[in-house]
Amino acid sequence: MFGFILRRLGLLIPTFIGVSLVAFFFIRLLPGDPVLLLAGERGISPERYAELMHRFGFDLPLWKQFIYYFGDLMHGDFGTSISTKKPIFTEFFTLFPATLELSICAVIFAVVLGVPAGVIAAVKRNSWFDHTAMATALVGYSMPIFWWALLLIIVFSGTLGWTPVSGRISLMFFFPKVTGFMLIDSLLSGKAGAFQSAASHLILPTIVLGTIPLAVIARQTRSAMLEVLGEDYIRTARAKGLSPFRVVAVHALRNALIPVITTIGLQIGVLMAGAILTETIFSWPGVGKWMVDSIFRRDYPAVQGGLVLIALIVMGVNLVVDMLYGLVNPKIRHQR
Amino acid sequence: MPILEISNLSVDFRTVGGQFRAVDGVSMAVEPGEIVSIVGESGSGKSVSMLALMGLLPWTATITADRMMFDGRDLLTISPRERRRIIGNDLAMIFQEPMSSLNPCYTVGWQIGEVLKVHLGLNKRARRDRTVELLELVGIPSAAERLDTFPHQMSGGMNQRVMIAMAIACNPKLLIADEPTTALDVTIQAQILDLLAKLQRETGMALVLITHDMGVVAETANRVSVQYAGQKVEEQPVSELFADPHHPYTAALLSALPERATTRRLPSIAGVVPGQYDRPAGCLFSPRCSFVTERCVDKAPVTQGEAAGYALCHYPLSHGKPVGHPGPAAILDRRLSA
Incomplete structure (x- = not known):
């Protein structure tokens, strides 16, 4: 197991180098630069402009800038934000719990609805449930998520007034940050109604962010289930006189979950991309919204550092998922 | 009284090209403690008639019969719940592919124990003891250590022994073996057949052996039923069949x-x-x-x-x-x- 983790960590090195390269060059492809945007509408004198460009090191040749940046990365220094003057690392991890909380809720939402929907669709294949569920999943997968978010806001926040439009918690609540997770902190604060407020703020963003993973998981579960249900060991299970529920829940599901877990792992990356849109629409103070703001400010260090940190987190999650895979699939476990 | 009595059993499958009759008016009777062999080439409906008996056919199959009695119970009118109480218990079946017939996610001990739990309601300790006993009975060496192995860690022959142990766990009155040796090496084939014959002698259960191997028939069966294209074309005691076959097939x-x-x-x-x-x-x-x-x-x-x-x-x-x-x-x- 230890050797396996080491090998997997080794594989992360080329990925890490690739991500830092891409992060560095792509943000510089955008027109404009941070100094111009800092100056704003008042403009800036050419001397002052040159001075600032020199201070941030943007006057150096690109390759030299990259070497400095990568060297700092290797020392664990993710740089300092140009607009806030705070270290990227601190800034990122101040905001990260908000994103994590939302992502966890979205994954739970997707798994709790997607796996049973896929299982039922497979067991009752060609039924109205199967057709409805799979058509809905296709729609969910194909829908642009910003549009879906706006639609939900119009209906549930606007017309019905059931959920708040944006933010993490109502402004009337204020309590110290302990874990950074609003659901937990609001409970710890002991203030009446705080938890309910935090939870109601989570509903729409969770649905929006969870929709694509939900659709993918439901479809993947269905096809994995269909394959497994045709296996010889399912016939054996039925020949043992087990109830149909036990055959599906104990004998089929465990096998069908093996590919589904891989899918869930791959969805973590999709989730991070989705978080950028979702957080922006719902003014969710997480790293997604912070990334978008940094891009608009051409805050090169923030964008670079943020991308690298997100990539590291996605890679870490995938590693954990691969280890989970071994827990479910005894064949993998013993080959290590 | 026969333990199993089937008369005029037909099985039709709904296919894209219309109805397909896989089993056509087959009748057979199995006496307690008897070994009956069903022979025929691929596609002759050998397995399908037995799967119909077990209720394991897919929903595309339509089963019709004049009579389908097992141990005094009418399998044609029985509810699925009652049938589940019989199969795996008094009526058990083993299959052709031992490697894919066991669930890869669970240990062999767990899979055998499941039958004991569902049908006999044994507790954990009793299940473990009985599972070890069963594994020893089917000739698996150091049975106690094998409880926690997964099917992929054992050979095909060993897996078939596990399948047999699972099938005989509740002392069935009738065991159906559907080409139990087809997927195995020749040397292992003989061992598995010997094991089935030995278990049949010791427990007195009836055995239906589906095969396309006449050699297997000659060695083990008492009576032979020959099937062709879904129909039974001949039935004789084994020695008479080999001495004087009556059907040209x-x-x-x-x-x-x-x-x-x-x-x-x-x-x-x-x-x-x-x-x-x-x-x-x-x-x-x-x-x-x-x-x-x-x-x-x-x-x-x-x-x-x-x-x-x-x-x-x-x-x-x-x-x-x-x-x-x-x-x-x-x-x-x-x-x-x-």
Whole structure:
């Protein structure tokens, strides 16, 4: 197991180098630069402009800038934000719990609805449930998520007034940050109604962010289930006189979950991309919204550092998922 | 009283091209403690009739029968819940592919224990003891250490032993073995057959052995039922069948055995089993039969009496001679015309 983790960590090195390269060059492809945007509408004198460009090191040749940046990365220094003057690392991890909380809720939402929907669709294949569920999943997968978010806001926040439009918690609540997770902190604060407020703020963003993973998981579960249900060991299970529920829940599901877990792992990356849109629409103070703001400010260090940190987190999650895979699939476990 | 009695069982499958009759009017009876073998080539409906009995056919199958009794219970009218109380318990089945017939996610000990829990309600400790006992019974060395192994860590022969242990866990009255040795090495085949025969002797259960291997039949069975294209074409005690086959198909099968061959070139049965679209109007074996006449092509035969081995033939053989046959001149040379 230890050797396996080491090998997997080794594989992360080329990925890490690739991500830092891409992060560095792509943000510089955008027109404009941070100094111009800092100056704003008042403009800036050419001397002052040159001075600032020199201070941030943007006057150096690109390759030299990259070497400095990568060297700092290797020392664990993710740089300092140009607009806030705070270290990227601190800034990122101040905001990260908000994103994590939302992502966890979205994954739970997707798994709790997607796996049973896929299982039922497979067991009752060609039924109205199967057709409805799979058509809905296709729609969910194909829908642009910003549009879906706006639609939900119009209906549930606007017309019905059931959920708040944006933010993490109502402004009337204020309590110290302990874990950074609003659901937990609001409970710890002991203030009446705080938890309910935090939870109601989570509903729409969770649905929006969870929709694509939900659709993918439901479809993947269905096809994995269909394959497994045709296996010889399912016939054996039925020949043992087990109830149909036990055959599906104990004998089929465990096998069908093996590919589904891989899918869930791959969805973590999709989730991070989705978080950028979702957080922006719902003014969710997480790293997604912070990334978008940094891009608009051409805050090169923030964008670079943020991308690298997100990539590291996605890679870490995938590693954990691969280890989970071994827990479910005894064949993998013993080959290590 | 027979433990199993099937009369006029037919199974139809709904396919894209219409109805397909996989089993066509098959009858059989199995006495307690008897070993009955069902032989026939691939697609002759051997497995399907037994899967129908177990209730394991897919929803596309339609089962009709005059009678389907097991141990005094009518399997035709029984509820699924009641059937589940019987199968895996009094009526058990093992399959062709031991490697894929066990669930890869669970240990063999757990999979055997599950039967004991569901049917006998044994507690954890009793289940463990009984599982070790069963594994020893089927000849798995150091059984206690094998409890926690997964199917992929064992060989095909070992997995088939586990399947057998699982099937006999509740002391069934009838065990159906569906080509239990087909997927195994020749040396292992003999061991598994010996094991089945030994268990049958010791427990007194009845055994239905589905196979396409006449050698297996000769070694183990008491009585043989030969199936062809979904129909039972002959049924005889094993020694009589080998001594004097009454259906031309049985005779052709036996003469194709290498150990019985009389010519340098091994005889074979030309052609294949008729499929969904080329079923003959008369006798289903007529396109491949070496005694075929106009009557065979036009008119379906009826089952002969016990003396003629219940042969489904117009001219059942008696010591190699077709009884009532109009003579060589009437034989159609189908191989040339076809």
